[in-house]
Every structure is written in C-alpha cells, then in structure tokens.
Amino acid sequence: MQIKFKSLKLQNFKSHRDLTVNFGEVTKIAGDNAEGKSTIGESISWLLYGIDLLGNKLDPTPVTYEADETLVSLLFNDGQKDVLLSRGLKKGRASYYINEVPSKAGDYNELLDNLFDKDLFLSLFNPNYFFTMKWTDQRAMVLQYVTAPANKEVFAALPKAQGDKLAALVKKHSLSDIDKLHRDKKKKLDKQYIAAQSKTKTLKEQLEEDAPRVPLESLQAEKSIFTKQLNEVQEVINSASSTNNQINTLNGRIKALLDERSRMQEQWKILKAETIEDTCRTCKQPLKGDAVKAAEEDKEHRKANFKTTYDKTVADRKALEAQLAGLTFVDVSEQMAKAQELQQKITPIEAEIRNHKQFEDKEKQMHKAVDAEMETLDSLNESIFIVDAVKAYYAKEAELQAAKVDDLLDNLSIKLFETQKNGEIKTTFEIQMDGKDYRKLSLSESIRAGLELRDVLSEQSDVITPVFLDNSESITRFKEPLGQLIVSRVVAGEELSIKGADE
Numbered sequence: 001m002q003i004k005f006k007s008l009k010l011q012n013f014k015s016h017r018d019l020t021v022n023f024g025e026v027t028k029i030a031g032d033n034a035e036g037k038s039t040i041g042e043s044i045s046w047l048l049y050g051i052d053l054l055g056n057k058l059d060p061t062p063v064t065y066e067a068d069e070t071l072v073s074l075l076f077n078d079g080q081k082d083v084l085l086s087r088g089l090k091k092g093r094a095s096y097y098i099n100e101v102p103s104k105a106g107d108y109n110e111l112l113d114n115l116f117d118k119d120l121f122l123s124l125f126n127p128n129y130f131f132t133m134k135w136t137d138q139r140a141m142v143l144q145y146v147t148a149p150a151n152k153e154v155f156a157a158l159p160k161a162q163g164d165k166l167a168a169l170v171k172k173h174s175l176s177d178i179d180k181l182h183r184d185k186k187k188k189l190d191k192q193y194i195a196a197q198s199k200t201k202t203l204k205e206q207l208e209e210d211a212p213r214v215p216l217e218s219l220q221a222e223k224s225i226f227t228k229q230l231n232e233v234q235e236v237i238n239s240a241s242s243t244n245n246q247i248n249t250l251n252g253r254i255k256a257l258l259d260e261r262s263r264m265q266e267q268w269k270i271l272k273a274e275t276i277e278d279t280c281r282t283c284k285q286p287l288k289g290d291a292v293k294a295a296e297e298d299k300e301h302r303k304a305n306f307k308t309t310y311d312k313t314v315a316d317r318k319a320l321e322a323q324l325a326g327l328t329f330v331d332v333s334e335q336m337a338k339a340q341e342l343q344q345k346i347t348p349i350e351a352e353i354r355n356h357k358q359f360e361d362k363e364k365q366m367h368k369a370v371d372a373e374m375e376t377l378d379s380l381n382e383s384i385f386i387v388d389a390v391k392a393y394y395a396k397e398a399e400l401q402a403a404k405v406d407d408l409l410d411n412l413s414i415k416l417f418e419t420q421k422n423g424e425i426k427t428t429f430e431i432q433m434d435g436k437d438y439r440k441l442s443l444s445e446s447i448r449a450g451l452e453l454r455d456v457l458s459e460q461s462d463v464i465t466p467v468f469l470d471n472s473e474s475i476t477r478f479k480e481p482l483g484q485l486i487v488s489r490v491v492a493g494e495e496l497s498i499k500g501a502d503e
C-alpha cells in the first residue's frame with residue numbers, strides 16, 4: 001500500500017497564514033531559520049492526529065497575528081483513490097472534512113485507522129518518532145512484521161534430544177504449560193528424592209546392624225539335631241502319659257464307685273429299718289389284711305432291687321481294680337526335664353532363624369527402596385531435562401527471531417533478548433548502529449539510523465508513505481528512503497522556498 005501526497009494547504013497554521021505545497025517524488029524545502037520549514041511537516045501530523053511530529057498535543061493557533069480559523073488540507077492518494085482530508089480549528093473547536101464534506105471526529109478517525117496504524121505512519125513519516133515510543137512498543141512494532149519462527153524450526157535448531165523431547169510433549173501441552181508442569185514436578189521430586197535417599201540410608205544401616213551372625217544352614221542343622229532328640233524324648237513322654245492317664249482315670253472311677261458304695265450302705269440301713277404301718281399313710285384308716293401283705297411284699301421287692309444294684313456297683317469296682325492292677329505308672333520326670341532342656345536350646349535357634357527371615361524381608365524392602373530412589377532420580381532428571389530444554393527453546397527461538405530481524409538490517413542491529421544470570425531469557429529492546437547504542441549516536445547518525453529503521457518497517461509492513469526529513473543540512477549523505485521524500489534544509493539568508501512537483 002502506497003500513500004502519495006499530492007498537495008497540502010495551510011491556512012493560519014502557526015506562522016503560515018496561507019501556504020500551498022505541491023509534492024513531487026522529492027520535495028525540497030529550504031530557507032533560513034524560523035522560516036517555517038518544520039511547521040510544514042508538523043501540519044501533516046496535526047491534520048491527521050492533532051499532534052506534532054513527536055506525538056505531543058499541538059495547538060497551532062497563530063499567536064503573532066489575528067486569524068479567524070486555522071485550516072489544514074491534504075490531498076493524497078491511498079493507492080487506489082484520491083482523498084482530501086481537512087482539519088480546522090476555530091476558537092478551540094475542531095472541525096473535520098472528508099473530501100470537503102464536514103464529518104464527525106469519529107468518522108474521520110475511523111477513516112485514518114482503516115488506512116494505517118497511527119504509530120506506524122508516524123514512524124514512517126518522521127524518522128525520529130519511533131525512538132520516542134516506549135521500548136516495549138518499539139519492540140512490538142518491529143516484531144509485528146517479523147514472523148516468529150515456527151515450533152518445528154526451533155526444534156530442528158535445538159540439540160536433537162531436546163528437540164525430539166519437546167516435539168513429543170507439545171502434542172499434548174503448550175510450551176509454557178510444559179514449563180510450569182515440570183518446574184512444579186521438579187520441586188516435588190527434589191523433596192521426594194531427598195526423602196527416598198534418607199529412607200534407603202536408614203534401611204541399609206539397619207540391615208548392617210541386624211545382619212545374622214550364624215549362617216541359616218548351620219542353624220537349621222543344629223535345630224534339626226535338637227528337634228530329633230526332643231521328638232524321641234517326647235515319644236517316650238507321650239506313650240507314658242497314655243498309661244498314666246489311664247491309671248488316673250481308673251483311680252478316679254474307682255473312687256467314685258467307693259463313694260457310691262458308702263452312700264448305698266447308709267440307704268440300706270434306712271430301707272431295712274422301714275416299718276410296715278397298719279393304717280393308711282394318708283387317710284389313717286386301718287389297712288385291711290391284704291393291704292398290709294402287699295406293703296410287706298413291696299418292701300421285700302425294693303430290698304431285692306437295691307441288692308442287685310449294690311452288687312453291680314461292687315462288681316464294677318472290682319473289675320476296674322483288676323484292670324488297674326494290670327497297669328504300672330511310668331515315671332517320665334527325667335524325660336520331661338530333658339525335653340525342657342532341649343526346648344531351651346531350640347528356642348533361641350528358632351529366634352535366630354526367624355531373624356534370618358526378617359532380615360530377608362528387610363533386604364527386600366531395602367532393594368525396593370533403592371529401586372524407588374532410582375526411579376525418583378530418573379523422573380527428577382527427566383523434569384530437569386525438560387525445564388532446561390524449554391529454556392533452550394526460548395533462547396533458540398529468540399536467537400532465530402533476532403537473526404530474522406538482523407537479516408533485515410544493514411548498519412543497525414537490534415537486541416531483542418537478554419540472557420539473565422539464571423539462564424532465562426528476558427525481553428529487551430536496544431537499537432545499535434555500528435555497535436553504538438542509539439542514545440549515543442550523533443545527530444546525523446541518529447537520523448541515518450531512523451531512516452534505515454523506517455525503511456525496514458516500511459518494507460516489512462508493506463506500507464509506503466512519504467518521509468519528512470527535517471534539518472537535512474546536518475547530514476551530508478543518506479540513502480534515498482522508500483516513498484516520497486520531503487526534505488528541509490537551512491539556507492542562510494533565504495526566504496522559504498519549496499520545490500516539489502514540476503518545479
């Protein structure tokens with residue numbers, strides 16, 4: 001898109017009561033100091049945005065003469081059509097005209113916004129303007145027109161391991177999320193790793209302390225000797241105890257039968273002494289002859305039954321006594337002592353064997369802990385690797401982007417990034433010419449720097465505008481800039497002269 005100025009008309013704009021400029025490809029303005037050269041350029045930024053060439057608010061109302069209204073009109077071509085814009089100022093009230101039609105400020109500004117970005121236009125029109133912006137805006141403007149390197153481009157420029165790792169990870173997360181994720185993970189894993197290390201250390205120390213002194217095989221051999229002996233003794237004790245138990249049982253049962261005999265003897269006395277009453281025990285009526293006899297028979301019957309039971313008790317006891325007589329009590333106290341002695345030997349051996357088993361378990365635990373520690377270390381290293389890879393990515397991206405910008409520049413160089421002490425990349429913006437900071441440049445050097453930069457911006461943005469090169473007498477040579485050139489020069493003793501189209 002190319003903006004071409006055709007003509008400019010100033011009425012009561014600062015020192016200019018009435019001035020018309022017809023622009024050519026090059027428009028030369030000359031004249032002594034204070035002849036109104038700068039004012040011409042200024043009138044254009046005022047017409048468009050109500051500001052001076054450096055972006056400050058401007059009131060162009062003449063102060064040296066009486067004037068009804070200030071009015072600036074610019075006829076230009078926007079690449080397709082001619083546009084005539086005018087801005088007026090009368091007693092502090094602004095007025096706007098688009099192609100001579102009075103317009104609202106909003107419509108006027110909208111038309112301009114649709115044409116070009118304000119900062120871009122001012123940067124292209126006045127080579128000094130760019131440097132008056134905040135560095136962040138300067139940076140944004142330069143980068144706006146330089147495409148950032150694509151992910152793939154950066155991955156390819158990184159060491160292969162880093163590039164491959166990030167290429168795989170970005171399928172799932174954004175780079176900044178990957179960074180956040182693994183910084184957080186690293187923090188946690190750092191702690192986890194320290195804990196894992198101390199756990200294995202404790203387990204190893206414990207193992208050293210608890211290590212069994214006698215080998216398991218010796219313990220088992222020793223135990224089996226004592227167990228065999230114990231089993232033999234136990235067998236004796238067991239078989240003895242079966243006989244002895246039998247004797248005890250028999251003695252118990254004989255005693256019970258003896259007790260039963262004594263009780264029955266007492267009952268016998270009572271039964272024998274029982275008298276036969278001749279009156280009824282309940283109604284007290286004298287019993288008849290048969291009844292008495294029946295009572296006597298009943299008593300005899302009961303006595304006979306009793307005797308049978310008594311005889312059986314005695315016979316049972318005698319049978320048990322005969323059985324008892326066939327058994328001999330076996331004394332196993334010696335064997336019991338021996339068994340106890342053997343058990344006392346076996347118990348500590350068993351404890352030692354258990355200790356072996358526990359030791360094996362602890363060993364397993366320790367190996368598990370070592371594995372866990374190694375796993376944590378692997379994950380930790382992975383996260384460290386990824387965080388470093390992201391850092392390297394940003395550094396490489398910055399490097400590639402800076403290289404792209406650098407490719408556009410001849411004498412200038414632009415620093416877009418700065419590596420901090422911790423290795424992280426910080427954005428910055430510094431323009432240098434021939435290795436010198438912009439701020440250190442001489443007047444002519446800074447004009448040349450401005451011209452080079454505005455040409456780069458013009459090329460990259462595809463917007464070509466006229467450039468107003470004020471005070472050109474202070475610069476002896478410069479490369480012809482892109483777009484129409486409006487150049488002013490102080491010439492001592494001369495009145496204002498403007499040589500533009502056809503002049």
Ligand SMILES: Nc1ncnc2c1ncn2[C@@H]1O[C@H](COP(=O)(O)OP(=O)(O)OP(=O)(O)O)[C@@H](O)[C@H]1O
Pocket residue numbers: 013014015031032033034035036037038039040059060061062063064065490
């Ligand atoms: N509002 C105003 N009304 C009237 N005159 C003004 C107003 N503002 C500035 N001037 C004067 O207009 C004149 C022209 O100024 P201008 O800056 O355009 O001169 P110049 O040709 O660029 O001079 P130099 O060579 O010193 O840069 C100066 O005398 C200045 O004091």
Ligand SMILES: [Mg+2]
Pocket residue numbers: 037038039470
């Ligand atoms: Mg001037």
